[in-house]
Amino acid sequence: MTEQKPVLRLEGIVKTFPGVRALDGVDFDVRPGEVHALMGENGAGKSTLMKVLAGMHQPNEGRILIDDKPVVMTNPIAAKENGVILIHQELSLAEEMTVAENVFLGELPRKRFGLVDWKTLDDRVGTILKQLNCDFGPRTRIGSLSIAKKQMCEIARALTHSAKVVVFDEPTASLTDSEKVVLFDIIKDLQKDGVGIIYISHRMEETFKITDRISVLRDGAYRGTLNTAETTEDEVTHLMIGRTLDTSNGTNVSNRGEVKLSVRNLSCGNLFHDISFDVHAGEIVGFYGLVGAGRTEIAETLFGLRRHSHGQIMLDGKEVTINSPVEAIANGISLVPESRKEQGLVLGMNCRDNMTLPQISDLTQGPFVSGGAEVDIYKDYQKRLEIKAPSWRSIVGNLSGGNQQKIVIGKWLSMKPKVLIVDEPTRGIDVGSKSEIHNLLRELAGQGYAIIVISSEMPEVLRVSDRIVAMYSGRIMRTFSAAEVTEDSLIHAISGLGGTDAAA
Template identity: 75%
Template sequence: MTQPVLRLEGIVKTFPGVRALDGVDLEVRPGEVHALMGENGAGKSTLMKVLGGILQPNEGRIYIAEQPTVMTSPIEAKGKGVVFIHQELSLADELTVAENIFLGELPRKSFGRVDWARLYAETDAILSQLRVRFDARTRVGDLSIANQQMVEIARALTVDPRAVIFDEPTASLTDAEKSVLFDVIADLQKKGVGIIYISHRMEEIFRITDRISVLRDGSYRGTLVTKDTSEDEVTQLMIGRSLDLSRNASHHELGEVALEVRGLSCGHLYRDVSFNVRKGEVLGFYGLVGAGRTEIAETLFGLRTPDAGTIRIDGKEARITSPIDAIRQGIGLVPEDRKGQGLVLGMNCRDNMTLPQVDGLTSGPFVSDGAEIEIFDRYKDKLDIRTPSWRQTVGNLSGGNQQKIVIGKWLSMRPEVLIVDEPTRGIDVGSKSEIHNLIRDLAAQGYAVIVISSEMPEVLHVSDRIVAMYSGKVMREFTSEEVTEDSLIQAISGIVPDRAA
């Protein structure tokens, strides 16, 4: 048997009061893609920080090619051939691709002058391995996110890596870009590089990995061979139960039309968009990133001004020019970027939840503590938000609980229409199904809900009807009975359906 490129043995890391890692083992063989899975807070990031030399373990050892090794800094890790490709990009926008890739180690000529010719030649050599369509001289800020990720990968290839760690690399990639990434991973595999692949996305895990190691609450739960296991088994290992993702259309009666949009257009973002949502219904918006879904939501919420079209809420024509207008007319938006748009992370749970209505919660000139706590407690119970107290800073909650705070924020306003953009982005598997059930419950209680999602299983699971968008246009509307995965993919890829079939 070949010796592993990388082995972690009995890693323990404690923080005051918390045992973040409790004796974790991990072994990566040459040419293997090894998935590391676990819910948010399970210890994946802590483990990778230990491996990258950012944190020192309290116990346990790291072996590189079976040599016991102490990692003291990220630079040392890189020197030993352990390279990280982070989810959050760390590139300098104003510099060229070549400068970013060789940042800090630019090739030199005499008197410390940069050897540009060699820099560009070496960069282009690396880029050609990655089969990308930009060159060494391109300014990084001009590249798409996916291509920026490629630059990050190219940076990893400047050393001869033994092991490459990908942390949620596909979070912002389109399908085409993903397959390029997977080709790159396959190339690395052929060279005998060991790969650790961190992701929440099951389909990818099953497509490209050889083995899966699972962490739960900081402890090692076991390693499965990918081809011998199932999504269910992995999920159970991660959360201790299995997950239901079946179709789930409403069984209750739908009410009147809550929101009707006719011929809405906004520049080149989207054109002539029409749809309606009834009370008690979940309308799914599915499409690729950039298809115009989020922009429609932002228009309904008063963050963008449309060029043409009408919006009717409860049959009355609505003029919405600011979020304040939108809120007053009964629209709530759970935005796609939870941390950037949804929450003030440094504020406590209660204050975040009551923020849009704080003007109405006063007794005399002052905010009434009692009224606020009452609202918070009601929605804490209703949405099963797990936090020790309303005083808890929102930034300290898990992704799922944070999302529930944002949802609670709008529910407590009793909206006519609730728009939820990417409801489960960055949320771990266990909380995902809770959020899905919550959305179904809201519909059952008579709310009109619009769900925007880039994940097909999610859209299929929660929606009564699905609007498929492609490049700013509504391609087709499906009911949950007639929709198939194939027809949905065709619609969002711009393929006009064959009516005869």
């Protein structure tokens, strides 16, 4: 391949926030028609670099060149005019507006006398939505769309401008497999049109599949660029965290104790049917299946967020009624939810208070309000989860995406529940911390917790589970022990082939 001249170059970008040097002289470039991955641990500076590029932050030092000409991105509109479009990690659409209004935000087509030309608007947006295979129209309200569809709107926004560079910041974190296929097709089309793509993801597999080059940041510093075809996951990981990881499936010799949680014939409308399983003290049961298999709904039922129509839930051999999260927590069941940002954090509050929020009543019993105890709890989990924050006083909304997630995980772990349910525990979390979280889950099992891990990532369930429950379309198809499970048999079970255990 002849080396093309880059369409975009970033030179020596420095960006500081109070107490943080987020970017320390970063160089980065993108060629037309290439997909260039930007990788690094949570808090390494990826999103910040992209926000500098897109005019949302002003750099303290450094320059941005488009087609070899220095440009200043004074604001996001200026960036757009220079052909740079950022599709955010945190989506930035106006919920109350329609799809069409969002796509053309701030630049609606006008007729004479300044009236908005709705017909033209609908036609243009309609065409783009069709191009993207969207099943909703220009007049749909943003607030009524799923995350994946909102993301399609962001992409539609990118397509209305003749973009030179499109940045995707963790686009697949909440997409289903089929939605991912659509996204990767869109990326290919953009590539064909000569657009330079910057792609941020913590998922090695897809990064290796769709990118041409991989650049790595560590602690705000540029660590190097590798050709994807000539490197390995180990090499990239080493650049990212300065060591290689042991990701072998640990021999999960658990000290299985008595049954903690017992679920019998649980059903809920058409979401799941006749679910029975046990979780012993000291073991991790992994729930694996496709998105929509009913795993999250079972977790929500156990946590009192949904009512079941049939069946029983038993804790320590006694039947319990759980009608609300408060009752679930009182019974010793904790759920680390899938959508942590919405359900788990107060973005304007500091790290310590976010982490210790559910236990404030415990800690403040007696004559003293023990803020010190809360700081100790925070510091303990900050160390164990390697949370990157300048201090416990830092506002959670200013942490990087992955570090926000770690705060929520710490919050539920620190409550020391009897039964801990974690739904997609490492979504959006970098490889190093991912293995820390896996180790931590194993450690907690070793201490006698009964743990349920729901995951869509096969390596993750294989790595942490003592037993794996395979689900398809609201039913348990098979339960595997760690010793007997193979990737093939697991895939077979979750695709609904071969029937259930009972039928076999």
